[in-house]
Amino acid sequence: MGTLLSDQYEDVRTVMQSPSKPKRPVGVIIIAAIAAAGGLLSLFGAASVFSGNATGPTWLAIVVVIFGVLGLALGVGFYTGAHWAWIGGIVIYVISILLGILEILYGGTVGGIGGVIRIIAGIVIPLYLTRAGPKSFFARTGAPSKP
Numbered sequence: 001m002g003t004l005l006s007d008q009y010e011d012v013r014t015v016m017q018s019p020s021k022p023k024r025p026v027g028v029i030i031i032a033a034i035a036a037a038g039g040l041l042s043l044f045g046a047a048s049v050f051s052g053n054a055t056g057p058t059w060l061a062i063v064v065v066i067f068g069v070l071g072l073a074l075g076v077g078f079y080t081g082a083h084w085a086w087i088g089g090i091v092i093y094v095i096s097i098l099l100g101i102l103e104i105l106y107g108g109t110v111g112g113i114g115g116v117i118r119i120i121a122g123i124v125i126p127l128y129l130t131r132a133g134p135k136s137f138f139a140r141t142g143a144p145s146k147p
């Protein structure tokens with residue numbers, strides 16, 4: 001008798017639970033850390049140009065600050081599984097390939113190193129985000145939503 005009631009209770013509890021988000025893939029944790037660290041490094045690199053400790057055009061440092069702030073936001077969005085972070089991450093990292101090229105051309109030594117890292121991240125992260133595990137975590141399965 002006790003097992004029958006506990007089995008029924010378990011069935012009711014299972015039905016009443018809301019569907020949960022898929023488990024966070026380890027790769028998402030890694031790219032969240034990379035995005036946040038890249039954001040911080042971008043802000044430090046731009047600050048070094050503003051303070052005169054590094055060479056590079058001011059306009060490029062301003063663009064790097066914008067990407068630094070976006071990197072910090074994406075780090076949080078990736079970690080929490082925010083829907084906007086999936087598409088935002090793909091778009092921003094693809095655009096950052098161009099920024100990486102500009103950093104290599106105009107950014108001096110610090111910009112050159114940052115540019116190479118930015119280009120690699122701009123290729124690898126969007127490719128990773130389009131894999132099945134991350135798409136599922138960010139609830140982007142590619143299937144049209146039903147009304």
